Amino acid sequence: MSVISLPDCLERGAGVPSEMEGRWHSRATEEKIFVTVRVRPLSAKELSKNDFSVWECLDDSTISYTYNMSDRASFPQSYSFDKVFGAGTTTHEVYEQGAKDVALSALSGKNATIFAYGQTSSGKTYTMHGVTESAANDIFAHIEQNDDRIYLLKFSALEIYNEVASDLLNPESGPLRLMDDPERGTIIERLEEKVVEDKEHLHSLLDLCETHRQVGETALNDISSRSHQIIRLSIESSPRVVSDERPMKSLIAVLNFVDLAGSERASLSHSEGMRLKEGCYINRSLLTLSSVIRKLSEANKGRTGHVPYRDSKLTRILQNSLGGNARTAIICTMSSSNRHVEQTRNTLFFASCAKEVTNRAHINMVISDKELIKQLKKEVALLEAKLRLSTFSFRSSSEAQLQEKDMQIQKMQEEMRLAFQQRDLAQAQLDTVLKQMEEVEQTRAIVLSKINAAENSLSSSSDDHASHGLSSSDETSEQERSISLKFENGINSKWSNGNTHQPHEIIKTEVSEKQGTSASAVLLQEIFKLEHLQKELAQDANRALEAVQKEVECLRLAQSGLNEEAAENVAKLQAEINEIYETRVTGTLDADSPVTKALIVEESRKSISLKDQIQKIVAKDKAKNGEFEGNNVDLEEMLQNMHISVEELGLPMLPATSTPLSKLQQDLGCFSSARSSVDGNHQTLRLSSTSKRSLTFDGNTHPQAEENIKSVHAYVTDLKERVGKLQYQKQLLASRVLELERNENPEEDPVNLSLTSSPGRWASEFFMKRKQIFELWDLCHVSLLHRTQFYLLFRGDPADAMYVEVELRRLLWLRNNHQNGKPGTRGLRDEQVASPGSSMRTLKRERESLVRYMKTGLTASERESIYKEWGIPLYMKQRKLKVAYLIWTNPYDEDHIKMSAELVSRLVGLWNRHGPASKEMFQLSFSPPSNEKTWFGWNQLSNLFIFRN
Numbered sequence: 001m002s003v004i005s006l007p008d009c010l011e012r013g014a015g016v017p018s019e020m021e022g023r024w025h026s027r028a029t030e031e032k033i034f035v036t037v038r039v040r041p042l043s044a045k046e047l048s049k050n051d052f053s054v055w056e057c058l059d060d061s062t063i064s065y066t067y068n069m070s071d072r073a074s075f076p077q078s079y080s081f082d083k084v085f086g087a088g089t090t091t092h093e094v095y096e097q098g099a100k101d102v103a104l105s106a107l108s109g110k111n112a113t114i115f116a117y118g119q120t121s122s123g124k125t126y127t128m129h130g131v132t133e134s135a136a137n138d139i140f141a142h143i144e145q146n147d148d149r150i151y152l153l154k155f156s157a158l159e160i161y162n163e164v165a166s167d168l169l170n171p172e173s174g175p176l177r178l179m180d181d182p183e184r185g186t187i188i189e190r191l192e193e194k195v196v197e198d199k200e201h202l203h204s205l206l207d208l209c210e211t212h213r214q215v216g217e218t219a220l221n222d223i224s225s226r227s228h229q230i231i232r233l234s235i236e237s238s239p240r241v242v243s244d245e246r247p248m249k250s251l252i253a254v255l256n257f258v259d260l261a262g263s264e265r266a267s268l269s270h271s272e273g274m275r276l277k278e279g280c281y282i283n284r285s286l287l288t289l290s291s292v293i294r295k296l297s298e299a300n301k302g303r304t305g306h307v308p309y310r311d312s313k314l315t316r317i318l319q320n321s322l323g324g325n326a327r328t329a330i331i332c333t334m335s336s337s338n339r340h341v342e343q344t345r346n347t348l349f350f351a352s353c354a355k356e357v358t359n360r361a362h363i364n365m366v367i368s369d370k371e372l373i374k375q376l377k378k379e380v381a382l383l384e385a386k387l388r389l390s391t392f393s394f395r396s397s398s399e400a401q402l403q404e405k406d407m408q409i410q411k412m413q414e415e416m417r418l419a420f421q422q423r424d425l426a427q428a429q430l431d432t433v434l435k436q437m438e439e440v441e442q443t444r445a446i447v448l449s450k451i452n453a454a455e456n457s458l459s460s461s462s463d464d465h466a467s468h469g470l471s472s473s474d475e476t477s478e479q480e481r482s483i484s485l486k487f488e489n490g491i492n493s494k495w496s497n498g499n500t501h502q503p504h505e506i507i508k509t510e511v512s513e514k515q516g517t518s519a520s521a522v523l524l525q526e527i528f529k530l531e532h533l534q535k536e537l538a539q540d541a542n543r544a545l546e547a548v549q550k551e552v553e554c555l556r557l558a559q560s561g562l563n564e565e566a567a568e569n570v571a572k573l574q575a576e577i578n579e580i581y582e583t584r585v586t587g588t589l590d591a592d593s594p595v596t597k598a599l600i601v602e603e604s605r606k607s608i609s610l611k612d613q614i615q616k617i618v619a620k621d622k623a624k625n626g627e628f629e630g631n632n633v634d635l636e637e638m639l640q641n642m643h644i645s646v647e648e649l650g651l652p653m654l655p656a657t658s659t660p661l662s663k664l665q666q667d668l669g670c671f672s673s674a675r676s677s678v679d680g681n682h683q684t685l686r687l688s689s690t691s692k693r694s695l696t697f698d699g700n701t702h703p704q705a706e707e708n709i710k711s712v713h714a715y716v717t718d719l720k721e722r723v724g725k726l727q728y729q730k731q732l733l734a735s736r737v738l739e740l741e742r743n744e745n746p747e748e749d750p751v752n753l754s755l756t757s758s759p760g761r762w763a764s765e766f767f768m769k770r771k772q773i774f775e776l777w778d779l780c781h782v783s784l785l786h787r788t789q790f791y792l793l794f795r796g797d798p799a800d801a802m803y804v805e806v807e808l809r810r811l812l813w814l815r816n817n818h819q820n821g822k823p824g825t826r827g828l829r830d831e832q833v834a835s836p837g838s839s840m841r842t843l844k845r846e847r848e849s850l851v852r853y854m855k856t857g858l859t860a861s862e863r864e865s866i867y868k869e870w871g872i873p874l875y876m877k878q879r880k881l882k883v884a885y886l887i888w889t890n891p892y893d894e895d896h897i898k899m900s901a902e903l904v905s906r907l908v909g910l911w912n913r914h915g916p917a918s919k920e921m922f923q924l925s926f927s928p929p930s931n932e933k934t935w936f937g938w939n940q941l942s943n944l945f946i947f948r949n
């Protein structure tokens with residue numbers, strides 16, 4: 001008996017357990033179906049028909065076709081199986097080598113099936129008869145030899161005839177029904193089962209079945225089996241003696257002997273009628289069997305598919321034997337006759353498939369409930385022990401794995417955190433870059449649109465440009481350069497520093513500025529010349545004043561008894577000279593004067609140059625005042641020394657109504673030398689203010705001095721008139737410039753807008769331009785005093801339009817010169833343009849002056865109030881300096897600008913010292929900032945203010 005371990009007894013198997021027992025079977029043992037081939041010798045009938053053998057057994061496992069094999073044949077010539085039995089082999093040998101091992105497996109509790117397959121008359125019944133008999137003998141021999149066990153043999157038999165199952169022991173019982181049991185498989189209902197008493201009894205039963213089996217005569221077989229026969233022996237065994245050491249373990253297995261009906265070809269078997277019908281059923285069921293075998297063989301090769309067990313009763317009943325819980329041996333019988341080659345090949349093909357089918361046979365064991373419980377307890381204990389062991393190992397390994405996973409999770413979380421940080425950082429950088437790109441793109445688009453607009457405008461006015469002496473290409477390159485500069489500066493400096501002002505505003509102004517004609521450029525150049533000459537005139541007047549002051553001082557020293565009248569005259573003279581200055585900036589001429597009328601006439605002739613106009617005015621003025629010419633040589637010399645270039649400027653000679661200054665100097669002997677020198681083309685007056693010659697006075701000094709003072713007074717009066725005319729000419733020229741531009745660009749002319757449009761429109765225009773001025777002040781480092789004065793004077797009155805426009809253009813001009821790094825782009829002399837460095841130094845000095853003003857001009861409480869207003873902590877050091885360096889530093893903050901202007905005005909005392917400045921002080925001044933020394937002894941801040949105007 002097989003020893004069955006508990007783990008092997010876990011699966012329920014076939015069989016009907018009694019109420020007191022359970023049926024178990026061991027773990028399956030896989031093995032292939034054992035396939036053998038038996039060749040039947042030619043029968044007498046075949047020999048009589050001159051059939052001949054075409055198959056030859058090459059060895060005990062190979063059979064070969066030996067006759068006239070075509071090279072193109074689609075079937076193999078040789079076949080190999082577990083065993084091949086030649087024609088001379090006895091049935092017993094076939095049993096011994098091809099069936100016995102399987103058959104006797106039933107004695108050890110494994111189901112076993114032996115069946116014969118082959119065409120009709122191939123020897124199936126002949127073979128199975130002998131095999132069954134031999135097996136029965138061996139079984140009984142085994143039983144006899146193993147008397148320690150008690151065996152129980154049960155016999156049952158059935159046939160399937162025309163697809164109807166019948167009990168061969170009780171044919172009258174009628175057709176048998178097949179039932180499906182989930183545990184035991186297919187059950188044949190009401191199949192009679194007889195206990196085999198002994199060997200003879202078995203033989204008698206076999207004989208009985210044989211007598212009941214359907215047979216018939218065919219052309220190929222006189223006694224042809226017309227049904228499939230299944231002889232079943234159920235073998236149960238149990239120990240003869242049962243004890244605790246030898247528990248009750250019963251084995252039970254089924255041994256099937258299957259003799260199939262033979263496949264036949266009607267053409268050969270000459271079947272007809274009932275035989276033909278039988279043959280059809282036979283062939284059909286055999287076909288199903290072949291399909292099952294083929295599917296099972298394919299499944300064994302890895303191909304899965306439906307196995308059609310249920311397509312025939314034969315395969316349903318033999319399901320366990322075909323790939324199931326059984327050991328199976330198939331004996332394929334064949335005739336070697338040449339007459340049945342085709343059928344033989346089919347049989348060999350079936351055998352080839354069958355040998356690939358794998359069965360899984362178990363040892364079916366029956367034990368008592370008591371033993372079952374006992375076994376189950378052992379099994380449970382063993383399983384629990386295994387479970388504990390696996391649980392412990394699982395736990396320990398799980399805990400280690402958990403710790404490892406936790407570490408991995410923490411590591412991944414840290415990596416994720418870093419990745420998120422990097423992602424956020426990258427996103428922020430990306431956003432910044434995108435924003436910058438967007439801003440640059442916007443700026444670029446704006447600049448390009450402006451360039452296009454400027455090009456269109458220039459192309460439309462190129463003819464006009466050409467007629468005024470400037471080529472279109474020159475003008476275009478000038479515009480491109482300027483716009484390119486603005487674009488670069490805008491991107492690189494102002495707008496990258498948080499400035500919210502877009503470049504298009506300044507560009508618009510700049511483009512508008514570029515649209516000025518060559519005529520206006522010429523006029524502007526002339527204005528600059530006038531401005532320069534005016535400045536030199538004022539400087540000479542200042543020097544004259546110094547000379548008079550020294551003379552007066554000399555008089556005061558020489559004659560302490562100088563009467564009050566002379567003193568008053570000196571004071572008046574000083575006031576007059578001061579007035580010259582004021583006249584320079586405030587003087588106007590009578591519109592009805594001949595000079596004005598002449599100018600108006602001349603202005604109407606656009607083709608006449610400014611110089612020609614001025615020369616004509618001078619000629620008329622000379623003709624009118626001819627009586628004054630040559631009256632006083634000294635005065636003329638002085639005028640020449642005062643750098644008034646008559647030929648160039650065309651100013652009229654002024655009458656000298658009194659003693660010339662040179663005579664005054666000579667008489668007084670106050671001046672050591674009043675040397676004048678001519679310096680090239682630029683005549684400059686050089687008066688020595690430091691006379692080392694001692695003064696001598698006699699008794700006639702007083703009346704002569706008075707006379708000299710009167711002469712100087714007359715000179716100053718004339719100078720006033722001269723300056724006034726010069727100022728008026730300048731005003732006319734500026735008006736002319738604006739008029740020319742207005743005629744060319746009437747739609748864009750801001751002055752025209754201010755004069756003709758609604759007040760509301762001008763107001764917006766004014767504030768827009770003033771914002772640009774604020775920015776340009778900052779860019780050009782313009783004097784704080786100038787900014788303050790301008791801011792306080794021009795508040796949006798339509799009459800301010802001209803001043804605003806002039807200031808804006810002046811600043812643009814300055815800014816361009818600063819940016820280009822070279823002065824005089826419009827033909828001005830170099831000395832007229834202050835460098836950015838000198839402007840900043842001037843600005844610095846202004847701020848330092850403001851510090852001094854705060855220190856000397858304000859009380860402590862006033863300063864404290866200012867500190868609070870400007871957000872300077874009282875504990876901070878150098879508070880005054882910080883305030884001074886905060887003033888006028890933010891051109892974009894209106895409040896800041898207002899505070900700055902008010903503070904500067906308060907500190908400098910613009911309003912208190914000289915009263916409100918007039919707007920005319922600002923008119924048409926294109927002069928760059930100047931760093932020259934004082935005129936009237938004012939401090940530097942005031943001088944800057946004066947020079948600027």
Ligand SMILES: Nc1ncnc2c1ncn2[C@@H]1O[C@H](COP(=O)(O)OP(=O)(O)OP(=O)(O)O)[C@@H](O)[C@H]1O
Pocket residue numbers: 039040041043087118119120121122123124125126127221223224225226260261262263333
């Ligand atoms: N190996 C053999 N040696 C001698 N004679 C044999 C052999 N095999 C079969 N025969 C004879 O051949 C004849 C046919 O055999 P058998 O009836 O067994 O064939 P079968 O395959 O069962 O046919 P069927 O399918 O028609 O029932 C019988 O007379 C039998 O005695």
